[in-house]
Amino acid sequence: MSGYQLAENVSLAGRNTFRVPARTAMMADVQRADALGELFEFAMLREGPVMVLGEGSNLLFADDYPGVAICLAMAGSRIVRDDGDSAVVRAEAGMNWNDLVAWTLGRGLCGLENLALIPGTVGAAPIQNIGAYGVEVGEFVEAVEAFSRDTGQVKRIAAADCGFGYRDSLFKREADRWVVTALELRLPRRRELRLDYAGVKEELAAMGVTEPRAVHVAEAISRLRTRKLPNPALLGNAGSFFKNPVLPDAEAEALAAEHPGLPHFRGGDGRRKLSAAWMIEACGWKGYREGDAGVSAQHALVLVNHGKATGRQLLDLARRIADSVRERFGVQLEPEPRIVGADFRP
Numbered sequence: 001m002s003g004y005q006l007a008e009n010v011s012l013a014g015r016n017t018f019r020v021p022a023r024t025a026m027m028a029d030v031q032r033a034d035a036l037g038e039l040f041e042f043a044m045l046r047e048g049p050v051m052v053l054g055e056g057s058n059l060l061f062a063d064d065y066p067g068v069a070i071c072l073a074m075a076g077s078r079i080v081r082d083d084g085d086s087a088v089v090r091a092e093a094g095m096n097w098n099d100l101v102a103w104t105l106g107r108g109l110c111g112l113e114n115l116a117l118i119p120g121t122v123g124a125a126p127i128q129n130i131g132a133y134g135v136e137v138g139e140f141v142e143a144v145e146a147f148s149r150d151t152g153q154v155k156r157i158a159a160a161d162c163g164f165g166y167r168d169s170l171f172k173r174e175a176d177r178w179v180v181t182a183l184e185l186r187l188p189r190r191r192e193l194r195l196d197y198a199g200v201k202e203e204l205a206a207m208g209v210t211e212p213r214a215v216h217v218a219e220a221i222s223r224l225r226t227r228k229l230p231n232p233a234l235l236g237n238a239g240s241f242f243k244n245p246v247l248p249d250a251e252a253e254a255l256a257a258e259h260p261g262l263p264h265f266r267g268g269d270g271r272r273k274l275s276a277a278w279m280i281e282a283c284g285w286k287g288y289r290e291g292d293a294g295v296s297a298q299h300a301l302v303l304v305n306h307g308k309a310t311g312r313q314l315l316d317l318a319r320r321i322a323d324s325v326r327e328r329f330g331v332q333l334e335p336e337p338r339i340v341g342a343d344f345r346p
Helices: 035-047 096-107 123-128 201-207 214-228 249-258 277-281 311-329
Strands: 006-010 025-028 051-053 057-059 063-071 076-084 086-090 141-148 153-158 178-188 236-240 247-248 265-268 272-273 293-295 301-305 338-340
Touching: 006 035, 025 035, 035 063, 035 141, 035 153, 035 178, 063 178, 076 096, 086 311, 096 214, 096 311, 123 178, 201 214, 201 301, 247 249, 249 265, 249 272, 277 311, 293 311, 301 311
Parallel strands: 025 063, 051 063, 057 338
Antiparallel strands: 006 025, 076 086, 086 178, 141 153, 141 178, 236 301, 247 272, 265 272, 293 301
């Protein structure tokens, strides 16, 4: 069994940033992508499901996992092509995402600065098409390397075939088929910085930066995220729990007219994003706590575990929040994290 190690009945409490109790029937720590073929043959013999687990920063375990949890330990990054104006960077799936952001900035490459301090691994980034402060990772993807359970082979998938959308991708829609093993990003050395998202220019000014560079933007956004979002190391959470809903322009404008102050942003293709956080806060949930399950007092989008909350308790709270938003605003909220062991809508 070269390239991976197996263990049975493993606790997942330390493998998810909500820090909820859960166990997996089997854990596989994988050191090489070429070991996945043999591993999946073994998993299939067990006739159980398979889940790829990164840092657990985008998961809510509502129950134990009855199959094989795969943890990809491959890490590292390198420049594979460089034409002077831009470079293609390859990063392995197990690398910490923020470490990659810092690594690229340290080599004079731009693009990922707005995505600083997002928790999780490189492998999770294209699955969720992670985004923050007006930027999505899909804008810079050259290709994604992924293991196909259909063929048992690792395939390089061009960005155009990855199906990127708002917090969405081919790999998320076909989670039972693909295991992301590496990411290739084309990053420029010069680009127009995106500073229009609320708070960024003000933070740069507070830092005394008058001519910002990408590294300054990354620092400003790291400071903003640190102030606005609770640290998962101190308070269990998975960041934003709900997606910002996207509606056609006319519907969004009508809703904003009915509820003055509701923020809405252009989402492209005649659609607008509405602020889920604003609606949740308007329904009175910010800072709410019931037992150890609650909503952050820093940001209404963030569900938190104050200590001993279970995944079921957090899921029940999320459903109630979504129900209240639907009743008041007529908008259905959808979760960002993957929910394991239950459906969001029971």
